[in-house]
Amino acid sequence: MTSSVSVQRIDPLGTLDGRLVALAAAISIFVFAVVMTWHNSAHITGPLWAVAAVLFVALTSLVIVVATGPLRPPFSRSMHLAAVFSAVIAFACSSASIGHIDDLMSSYWAPIVIGVTCMTLAPYRPVSELLIVGVAASVLVGLIAVGEAPVAGFESSSIVAALFSPTPVLAMSFGGAAFARSLVLSHQRWESRARTGARRQRDREHVSVARSVQQDRITILNRDVVPLFTELSKRGIVSPEDRTRAAEYSASLRQLMVTEVNRSWLEAVVASSFGALDDGNRVRDPHRLASGMTAHQRTALRAAVLAVATGGELVRDSVRLAIEKTPSGAVIIVHATVASPESSWRSSLAPYFAVLRVVFTGLQISYNSSSLIVRFTYDTP
Template structure:
């Protein structure tokens, strides 16, 4: 699922993250996130064991491994679907643990580290930052990798007098930072190229949509005409058929004609006043009953991203196999410059199970709104978010 973005300069394309342009794609990247966290910890553990003879401070060595584990946990937890979006604070938390692990690793072998080539801090930091690729922009990833590189470079400069290989100090720095810089560049490249491709696809799709606007108008006109014909067939045709069949008008026919006219007028007015959300929820074939409270027609103010995310949630709720939800209530209220939406799901099962089933949709809503709040009761799940009035 992708959402279009407002036009922006080409040079600012890296300001958006893959998670922002394709929230569901970021959910599919969860295995990569787990793999990066586990791989980083495995490299750190194996590297420490292989250098056991160089370890002069076991406490610092254990602390370095704990820092790596903490970075992996921060990465995995922050990337969870119910915690989206993966914010800059989470990115810098991962970067900070990488820097701390590098410092502690150096302290663990202080005075007994003859080679820089077997230091694992650069590789581990790069792997963890590689796991951030689906969630943050290329520019932020490069900034975080650069900050960690500065810390590790300072560590190498402090350790340089103890290295036994007779080469310039700059060579030690290059050897230590190459894995980190290479993996950081790979992570940033993935993020930037992915965003550019998605935004290019959205731009082309928008052009095709504009080109087909005339055809869409014709299709909508036919659909509206068919709806009117359906109303006439249901209310008016039977009445006139009965009159033609009887061949005369009796006293009660005037009242019947008035009733048919009132019903026809009410149906046409209700259809004209209904918002897109009310019409979609009243469509035949839906299995979950729904109620829409929207006297000010605020649903029509939703942008494409909010409409897509909201309807994806409704469609998932309608799948009774996904969650045992048997009612849906949507309330839209004006809140100064924003519109507040409250969605109540009464579930026969626990609200926790319903929330787990709706996790992908909640992730998308959280990303497009930025202020989604989820309240749980024993059998009621309440979602609250808002959007700007356009």
């Protein structure tokens, strides 16, 4: 389980907060590539290869900057492969550009770029994938070093070059994978303790909740039913109008109990978040698909609902949620009217959209004039 889960998947907000590290790493590897290329300029016999190496490092930096942004999560496997193997290609180009040189470190600067890239992307991909990609990149780096060592004229053997060059890649990729694994295990232990505590708290609150529901029903009886019975006992005669009123009260109580039983967790969240503004019709879930969401999906959606209910970016009276069945699961469609400029609501809701993109799939945002429609899907059992 641990090896197949990424840090971004279980802690999307924490990963988003740490994006500054990824941005700093992306800028640093590009600057490092430019400086080292300039430092080796006297030994460069293939300037086009040298330029290509810098361009591939720039591509690696661009992938890191774009793919880790809040508008594009989750970080995909293809982006991971593109970033790492662009850096590997940069190493091949850099090696091809160098002529005779005795300084192994000056020639083989690109493995450091590859290693930093692997370590930077550790929070975004599963541990197993980090290890596989790191080992594959190390093997390719070793093969490139073996092929280039005789051309560069190193005094040491090709075997030494092959062992030296993959070391930064292996060290940093394994270090990043170990770091990601420790974070995942720590989060899973915390989640297990939180579930246990929540279960105990739910058991303690069960009695008080049942008493509260019972009290609500008693209040309705005292308000409507008791006056009717008191009036009947005084008159001693049951009229057709009395039968009609009794039937209405009975239907009302029955509808209330059915509503309480059938109310989903999402309807309860919406009702508590919007408070007096909730009209009971904000959520449309005829197939009761809300129960099929995972714990992470429920947490993300609950946070987004609360943000909308307490914020001023959207007209709160206009917010409606519909859950519809699809062949592979369910789709959630949120309709709302925008009450602020586009830049304002996009900036305020960007963290919530980023988290929804991670825990759900296919998030789409449609904005036309003042109308906002958000769609995202999830698999159901």
